[in-house]
Amino acid sequence: MQPSEASTKIKAVQEYLLALQEDICQQLSVEDGSKEFIVDQWDRENIVGGGITRVMEDGAVIEKGGVNYSYVEGTNLPASATAHRPELAGRGFKAMGVSLVIHPKNPKAPTSHMNVRFFIAEKDGEEPIWWFGGGFDLTPYYGNKEDCIDWHKIAKQACEPYGKETYPKYKKWCDDYFYLKHRDEHRGIGGLFFDDLNTDSSDWSFDQCFEFMRSVGDHYIKAYRPILAKRKRETFSEAQREFQLYRRGRYVEFNLVWDRGTLFGLQTGGRTESILMSLPNVVNWRYNYQPQAESPEAELTDYYLKPKDWLSV
Secondary structure, eight states: OOGGGHHHHHHHHHHHHHHHHHHHHHHHHHHHOSOOOEEEEEEOSSSEEEEEEEEEESOSSEEEEEEEEEEEEESSOOHHHHSSOGGGTTOEEEEEEEEEEEEESSTTSOEEEEEEEEEEEEOTTSOOEEEEEEEEEEEOSSOOHHHHHHHHHHHHHHHGGGOTTHHHHHHHHHHHHSEETTTTEESSSEEEEEEEESHHHHSOOHHHHHHHHHHHHHHHHHHHHHHHHHHTTOOOOHHHHHHHHHHHHHHHHHHHHTOHHHHHHHHTTOOHHHHGGGSOSSOOOOTTOOOOTTSHHHHIIIIITSOOOGGGO
8 A cells, every 4th residue: 555545545444434333233223122322422632533432231132232433543552552563663553443342131142242443554755554453253151053153154254255264264363362361261152353464464455455354344243133133032040140240250351351452442542431341231250150060051161162163063
């Protein structure tokens, strides 16, 4: 990409991200049936940028859902960005993306997460350094093979136009990334995760990389909404609800201890309310909890949270 093209490319990415946020919120509001997402438009203090945070709380189906669009630019990158990319030091940057987490009320309905993002670092007289990243993943509390297979079928569909190696590559990256090292436990049943996607890493042009990011973003709601629709009215017990709240603790632990996006947002002086919108409203921790052997609760960690080829199950 030539420096003269950068502003046009950046505008196209922004327009897509805003349209994606709008579409996902509209579809999830219909699925909930009782509430709309509130819209909170904000600007950053002491830094160029802002965003639109959309949140739903205490809906009929969605207990906590946040869909955030953010944009930030600055002259110095935080340590979380330059630690692995020292060539970025001294460059001005622009970063933008849509990130969401949906926590349903029903323990039979899984939590889902999606993020798509674009980053560009510029310096006078030099070509911009840019890349795309993103993905989506699913975190069930009570495992369901049908849901896991359907989720990964859509993930594969998102990747199919880009080569047969794309889905297994980004599925494995997702399995490796959403892993709680301190628990020796995976967060969910995976999906897709990619980062640093540019011409150097893929031999794709800017337009091809952008197209792939759009494919991932567009396939998220195709994967998640049918699962939410199927599970949102299933009956559940108080014990199952308690297990859901316990397992949500793992979600909180990952986002606060390991998630690079959370760290980047905080280090760039981001808006804390929007960065932490991914956290559920209600969660608990229990000391040394051990599920009963061969129970559905034990099956979650013994079977579902072990990375596997779901399309061969």
